[in-house]
Amino acid sequence: MDAQNPSTDTVVVGRIGRPHGVRGEATVEVRTDDPGKRFRPGAVLRTVPAERGPLTVAGARWHREVLLLAFEGYDSRETVETLRDTLLEVPLADLPALEDPDDFYDHQLVGLAARLTDGTPLGEVAAVRHEGADLLVVDRGEAGELLVPFVTAIVPTVDVPGGFVVVDPPEGLLDL
Incomplete structure (x- = not known):
């Protein structure tokens, strides 16, 4: 389930938080019920503000209950810090139809x-x-x-x- 960005044809699937470690990973506030699909390596995500992206996921892993993402071109704590509070989005058109009538985005x-x-x-x-x-x-x-x-x-x-x-x-x- 993803949260629609009211100003566009996209849905917000996460928000980048603080850097984690020194190798360019960022904590992510997950806003989707399918993080494995949305944040798989190679996934391209739109960003708000738009000038920060699009971002390509280079790596994803869980640290306790926190999702950590690495992005192509962001390989240090300092570069990831510039992404803090960036919203991550996918186009509505990329969402599959829900088969169960009791499921909702x-x-x-x-x-x-x-x-x-x-x-x-x-x-x-x-x-x-x-x-x-x-x-x-x-x-x-x-x-x-x-x-x-x-x-x-x-x-x-x-x-x-x-x-x-x-x-x-x-x-x-x-x-x-």
């Missing part, structure tokens, strides 16, 4: 209205996190953000054409 979910089962507005899906479990980040305005586990028992309805998701929260979820 992140960009399809972001921006949907979130409402309770009785129709009461809850907020808007601002992001999707992949942190062991998929979580919808619902922006509740002044009430802050709410993290909603994206499982059928709690989000029984996703209506992308209708522009909403239905949340059936377990007791206490709205109090967090």
Whole structure:
């Protein structure tokens, strides 16, 4: 599941963080549920800001639970530092069609209205996190953000054409 960049025909699949070590690796905040495919060596990624890319993945490895990437032409800590906070994107056209009707790309979910089962507005899906479990980040305005586990028992309805998701929260979820 990837997050669509609202200003283009691309989806954000990651964000480059701080350098790791001295050999030109960077930490990456993963924003896709298929990092093995998106960040395989040889993959070419668009960047925001655009003048930093495109970037070609030279190597990828996991260090504990952090993805480390190396990019062609960036072979030192100092050169990788220049990429910090760069968003990594792929074209929407490169995404395969989803076979399961209960699967969604992140960009399809972001921006949907979130409402309770009785129709009461809850907020808007601002992001999707992949942190062991998929979580919808619902922006509740002044009430802050709410993290909603994206499982059928709690989000029984996703209506992308209708522009909403239905949340059936377990007791206490709205109090967090």
